[in-house]
Amino acid sequence: MKQKLRKIVSKLKKKPDAVFLHFTGNVFGLGCSAFNEKAIERISKLKKRRKQKKGFIVLIPDKSWLQKFHIKYDGKFEPLLQQYWPGNLTAIFKDEQGVFPHLSPNGTIAFRVPTSQFLRDFIIEFDEPIISTSINISGESPLVDLAAIRNEKKGWFDYEILPPELEKSQSQVSTIIDVTGNENKLLWEGSIKFEDIELSYQKPQILFVCTGNICRSPMAEYLLKEKIKEYNLNFRVKSAGFLDSGVRISTNSYQVLKDYGIDALHHVSSAIDEKLIQNSWLILTMEEKHKDELLKIAPNAGGRVFTLSEYCGREFCVPNCNIEDPFNLEIYFYRETFKKIKERIEVLAEKLLEMERKSSVLKK
Known part of the structure; x- marks a missing residue:
């Protein structure tokens, strides 16, 4: 070529x-x-x-x-x-x-x-x-x-x-x-x-993606929503997966979020599609394979699709950038997954805060 x-x-x-x-x-x-x-x-x-x-x-x-x-x-x-x-x-x-x-x-x-x-x-x-x-x-x-x-x-x-x-x-x-x-x-x-452009301009959307949208990505979504409230940031947050829509959050994910003071009882899964990808400014996946699958759906989205780990820093990608799926494992594994996601969300929130500060005072 x-x-x-x-x-x-x-x-x-x-x-x-x-x-x-x-x-x-x-x-x-x-x-x-x-x-x-x-x-x-x-x-x-x-x-x-x-x-x-x-x-x-x-x-x-x-x-x-x-x-x-x-x-x-x-x-x-x-x-x-x-x-x-x-x-x-x-x-x-x-x-x-x-x-x-x-x-x-x-x-x-x-x-x-x-x-x-x-x-x-x-x-x-x-x-x-x-x-x-x-x-x-x-x-x-x-x-x-x-x-x-x-x-x-x-x-x-x-x-x-x-x-x-x-x-x-x-x-x-x-x-x-x-x-x-x-x-x-x-x-x-x-x-x-x-209406999509104006909404994206006023409040860019961050999308978290995992396999079924019932374990890892809801944790990330609800944790970041808490940080957005805390920092008073102008972002929307959503999560989605590659399986069917309408499935309730997993019992163990619900429990670890509840233990942290977050009620995710009403979360139901959403399926990823081209419209959701187009309407998202930043797309963060739990694993490399999710990133690869997204880019098959929307090849031009490469500049805004990352694993959560790589976006937050290469130090989170040892030995790789994946946050493994705890689905159907004991709650201990969900708590370990929650810790990993929480650590990265704290870094992400700081990056978003710095981005808003810069955009309010600088002209590119």
Whole structure:
């Protein structure tokens, strides 16, 4: 795959004003280097757009590229970007240093991290951000079928930058938010609902995951909820597992929590799904195998899925990062599991407290 990308990039570097067809993971797009004004102007003419370059989205492979191009934003938006990138969220930032003058006539610019791993790898190899826009004349419906694009718009692009295995175009419009100030502004609702974004902005969700969601992850959930109350933190906490929903917390887990002064009598298990993963800013698993299974469901969630142990520090990963399942063992083993989880939750709570302190006083 890397060899293929190198060949594509080599061709593009020889023709820097080239326009190319690409696939974001949701839709087909027309793109070029975000720094090549000639290519951008060509795309504008093909689409019969006005001279002003509003509406072009800049694609980057990961959030760190914002810093690379001196794009600053309020630290309160950090969890939101971590949660929804890569994904179908477009965010508008200030281009204070004028890095993209031909794309930000009013001083603002839109960025997104695409869901396609192939496209992200291409941008890294290309070593330049690219613009992305729908394949249509302005005011008309965009083309979403590859055969139709090749037939009707073949002269619009010089190259095709498409993954070997192409998923079906879903025609999902991205949700657009404005992060140029210190408050979240919701501009356009696409595939991600406004209410989900606003809730994630106000109170990011932390999700604990184990096998059945009746032993270990409920311990972590209820312990962290206590710490959140104690520290007055703005986070939501939930837990889930890979088995069926609706099962009561195990008797021994209930008992060790009760011994600590926490009543978890009404806890019933929840099953993990894509929606729950998307709605969570941080996902912490009890074992490595849970992490691996989650990434099969949501491959793009890699930047926010960790074992609880590794997230709290490598010292908790000796000899490994697993917190073993006490299911069906004597209560002694549940108490030992509880001690391990409690120790890590105390570290996690301190990390969250420090994060809130920083976001309240710093601008990234």
